[in-house]
Every structure is written in structure tokens, then in C-alpha cells.
Amino acid sequence: MRPTAGLGLKPQHYADALAAEDEGLWFEVHPENYMAAGGPRLRALEAIRRQHPLSLHGVGLSLAADADPDPTHLAALKALADRFEPFVVSEHLAWSAWRGVHQPDLLPFPRTRAALDRIAGNIGRTQDALGRTILVENPSLYLPLTGHDYDETDFLAQLARRTGCGLLVDVNNVFVSASNLGYAAEAYLDALPAGAIGEIHLAGHGPDEGGSALLIDTHGAPVAEPVWTLYRRLVGRIGPRPTLIERDDDIPAFAVLMAERDRAHEMLTGTGASACPQPVQEPAHV
Structure with a gap:
């Protein structure tokens, strides 16, 4: 089955996921939640994998760390990928660990030439270990950092060119960062x-609890209409790409998430009133 639009898989939705037969439906999991020798979660994931494609979206490699x-x-990630054969493995352009200390967040860094060399090396080491290319996700940013040598889009493009990795574009992250830092998401x-x-x-996303204009990438609310507008613009330019609806907090019923998923599916497949226009053809990435 060719993946179109999918959902982040939550334990409370295992039975719903097993029963779902929607065209193109796939599920994403954080591999760190399944790096175990056995147990009910792995058994459930095996059953779902027999019916639907899976992706692994890591949060623990700390690719931007100085290590x-x-x-x-x-090794644990490779074992999981070999077992479940995801159609894609991805990670974040961020750091979360340093000198044995693990932070409960995905943290930013100055986009310097040295950082580009270091992160490209870490992506290369990851791809060599896994025996496959990975996708790298753009971060959510909340405060401006100084000392950049590259715009973020240039930095991502350089990483892709140097390492052969692909990009996972989080449109909500783009919207949040653009709002917080004052640039055009388009x-x-x-x-x-x-x-x-x-x-x-x-x-x-949602507003900062302090009452400021800061937006927080909460994954705890429906996709906002401005984000859908940006998504339509992106898919109209680049063509269909597998698309995930992320929800990690205040998780609603499976049917509520599937309604959002179906909206993305219609845009990708050209069905329904929300279908995207034909993309402008661009040269392939090299």
C-alpha cells in the first residue's frame, strides 16, 4: 500500500488502528517507546505493521550535539528498523544530550560552519549504522539565537546535499518559528x-501560558487553519508527500484524528473539495 496520510500511533488507539482499512493509512511511532525485548506494545505494533506501513520518528539521537x-x-534503533521495516526513519535537527545528561526537550543551536560539519558527520554515522538514509526535521524555535552562518533553509539544504539525507518538513514548526521570530513562513x-x-x-500549537505572543508547538490541539493553508501551498509546489497528523497531548478519539487525516489524504490524492492543484515541476534534488 502506498502511504498517503497517517497518524501518530497511541496505545489507546491500537484496536482502532487494527480495525482501520482506509486507503493509504500509515502510522508513526517514536522508536524509543519500543526499544524493548518484548511486551504488549511490541506485539501490538507487530499486528498493526502486518496491515499498515510504519515510520520511525526518533527523538533521542541528539544529532546536533557536540558528540x-x-x-x-x-544499535537498538537498527534492530527495531530491521524488525519492522519502516518506509522511513527520521530524526530532529536539534540536540538533547550532552556529556551524559539528557534534556527533556529538543534544543536549538547556532547554525555555524562547524555545526554543519558536525551534524553532517552525525547524520553520516547514523545512516552508516542503519544502512539506510534518514529524514531530518526542521525545529520549532522560540527565541532568536546569534552567530548563525546560514539561514535555516540553506542549512537544511546543505545537510541534504552533503549526506544524501532527506527532509521532514513540519509545517506547524515553520508557522510557529515564523511567528515567534518574525519571518514569512511562505x-x-x-x-x-x-x-x-x-x-x-x-x-x-497554542499560546504560551505566560500570556505573551509566543506560540508553543504543543501537539495538543487540532491543526490550525493557517497551517492547513501553508500545507496546501507546499503540496501545490512539490507534489504529494506522505503526511502525518501529530497529536501527543490532549489526545481525542481516533475518529477525530482520522477526520484531520482524511483532510490531508484528500489534498494529497486530488479528491474532495480540499484537493491541491497540480505542482509546478522542479529539478530533482541532487
């Missing part, structure tokens, strides 16, 4: 190399 990826973590998306984009994420 190589943890070899034990890489220009950001238009600058990304179309041929490198292997997957798209859509999620919800």
Missing part, C-alpha cells in the same frame, strides 16, 4: 529543495 550518536541507541517553505522533501508533519 557522536550513542552507539547503544543506534518564503521559508518556498526556499526548501523540493526533491529532498520525503515527508510532511502537521500538528497543533
Whole structure:
């Protein structure tokens, strides 16, 4: 089955996922939740994998850290990927571990030449260990950092060119970062190399609890209409890509998430009133 639009898989939805027969439906999991020798979660994932494609979306490799990826973590990730054969493996352009200390967040960094060399090396080590290419996701940003040598879109394009990795474009992250840092989300998306984009994420956001204008990438709300508008613009330019609806907090019933998923599916497949226009053809990524 060719993946079109999918959902992040939650334990409370295992039975619903097993019963679903929708065209193109796929599921994403964080591999860190399944790096175990056995148990009910792995048994459920095996059953779902027999019916639907899976993707692995990592949160623990800390690719932007000033250190190589943890070899034990890489070995566990490879074992999981070999077992479940996901159609894609992805990670975040961020760091979360340093000198043995693990932070409960995906943290930013100055996009310097040294950082480009280091992260490209870490992506290369990851791809060599897994025996496959990965996708790298753009971050959500909340405060401006100084010392950049590259715009973020240039940095991502450089990583793709150097390592052969692809890009996972989180449209909600683009919207949140653009709002917080004061740039145009449309220009950001238009600058990304179309041929490198292997997957798209859509999620919800919300205001900072402090009452400021800051937006937080909460994954705890429906996809906002401005994000759908940006998504339509992106798919209209680059063509269909597997698209995920992310929801990690205040998780509603499976049917509620499937309604959002179906909206993305209609855009990707050209069915329904929300179908996207034919994309403008662009040179393939090299």
C-alpha cells in the first residue's frame, strides 16, 4: 500500500488502528517507546505493521550535539528498523544530550560552519549504522539565537546535499518559528529543495501560558487553519508527500484524528473539495 496520510500511533488507539482499512493509512511511532525485548506494545505494533506501513520518528539521537550518536541507541534503533521495516526513519535537527545528561526537550543551536560539519558527520554515522538514509526535521524555535552562518533553509539544504539525507518538513514548526521570530513562513517553505522533501508533519500549537505572543508547538490541539493553508501551498509546489497528523497531548478519539487525516489524504490524492492543484515541476534534488 502506498502511504498517503497517517497518524501518530497511541496505545489507546491500537484496536482502532487494527480495525482501520482506509486507503493509504500509515502510522508513526517514536522508536524509543519500543526499544524493548518484548511486551504488549511490541506485539501490538507487530499486528498493526502486518496491515499498515510504519515510520520511525526518533527523538533521542541528539544529532546536533557536540558528540557522536550513542552507539547503544543506534544499535537498538537498527534492530527495531530491521524488525519492522519502516518506509522511513527520521530524526530532529536539534540536540538533547550532552556529556551524559539528557534534556527533556529538543534544543536549538547556532547554525555555524562547524555545526554543519558536525551534524553532517552525525547524520553520516547514523545512516552508516542503519544502512539506510534518514529524514531530518526542521525545529520549532522560540527565541532568536546569534552567530548563525546560514539561514535555516540553506542549512537544511546543505545537510541534504552533503549526506544524501532527506527532509521532514513540519509545517506547524515553520508557522510557529515564523511567528515567534518574525519571518514569512511562505518564503521559508518556498526556499526548501523540493526533491529532498520525503515527508510532511502537521500538528497543533497554542499560546504560551505566560500570556505573551509566543506560540508553543504543543501537539495538543487540532491543526490550525493557517497551517492547513501553508500545507496546501507546499503540496501545490512539490507534489504529494506522505503526511502525518501529530497529536501527543490532549489526545481525542481516533475518529477525530482520522477526520484531520482524511483532510490531508484528500489534498494529497486530488479528491474532495480540499484537493491541491497540480505542482509546478522542479529539478530533482541532487
